Amino acid sequence: MKIGKVPPDILQKSVYPFLGTKRNEVLVHSGLGEDCSIIDFGSQVAVISCDPITGADNHSGWLSVFVSCNDIAACGAKPIGILTTVLLPQGSTQGELTAIMKGIHEAAKSIKIEVLGGHSEVTAAVTKPVICTTAMGVAKKDAFVTSSGAKPGDDVIVTKAIGLEGTAILATDFENFLIDKIPESQIKTAQKFIHKISVISDGLVAAKAGVSAMHDITEGGLLGACCEIAQASGVGIKIYKESIPILPETISICEAFKINPLGLISSGSMLICTPDGNRVLSSLKSMDIPATIIGTITQKDKYIVSNGSKIPIVLPERDELYCAIEYVSKN
Known part of the structure; x- marks a missing residue:
């Protein structure tokens, strides 16, 4: 393995x-x-x-x-x-x-x-x-949430931005590798993402607003979380690539390591499925938690829509963080 x-x-x-x-x-x-x-x-x-x-x-x-x-x-x-x-x-x-x-x-x-x-x-x-x-x-007892409650028609929300944890780890553990590849200011900003990885407020606020399912986006990144919540719920999921929030530092660092940010470990971001996305967004916004509707739950099939094309969502074999570590060892 x-x-x-x-x-x-x-x-x-x-x-x-x-x-x-x-x-x-x-x-x-x-x-x-x-x-x-x-x-x-x-x-x-x-x-x-x-x-x-x-x-x-x-x-x-x-x-x-x-x-x-x-x-x-x-x-x-x-x-x-x-x-x-x-x-x-x-x-x-x-x-x-x-x-x-x-x-x-x-x-x-x-x-x-x-x-x-x-x-x-x-x-x-x-x-x-x-x-x-x-x-x-x-x-x-009557208020807990699982990953298996997503229903067709639910809005799919992501809090903050994807890749925060992976970006912070790579910027900190591999600063010397990055120093001549991206601006030092981006490295320093990315290192501070380590203080953004809690989604405790995200989860508690969203749960009170009314959700069907939630999943912390960790190993396997957004792609992994989409697969896991879809499998647990027996549904499909459609994501709009252009709607996915990704910070500039994450983009630069992923390009430097030649990895896909959608598959990068993303503690700091919660995947939320809800019948009323605007209500949940409003509740999160009231607590200064950025959030974005990025897609919807479907009857079946998992895919990303990008420039009008459908790209199947496949569970990553491993997190992109490990691909980055391997890339450094070979270069």
């Missing part, structure tokens, strides 16, 4: 048949396109998600908090805490562990959640720090 997410066909054969005993308390079980499981606790539900950080070197502690807490917000739930596992390679220093934990601490403080516990160890099993975070949140 290639670096990146395990492909859906392998998950179906090698993972999903082996998930223990289904419990009646679990309202939303593990499945393709669903990033969270949801557990019944009477009038409320507990929402749980788990994600690793493997593609970033700098700011990995900070990123680890948001990649899992953003999934919680995509369910319309409020994150309350995380459990964090930190695996360090042999030879790591105390200072490196401290830097990771400071990043986790600052991110947790910024969204008012607690680090509830976890595990740390030094192991020969990894060659760089690996962080895995399990996030927990709460929502009212």
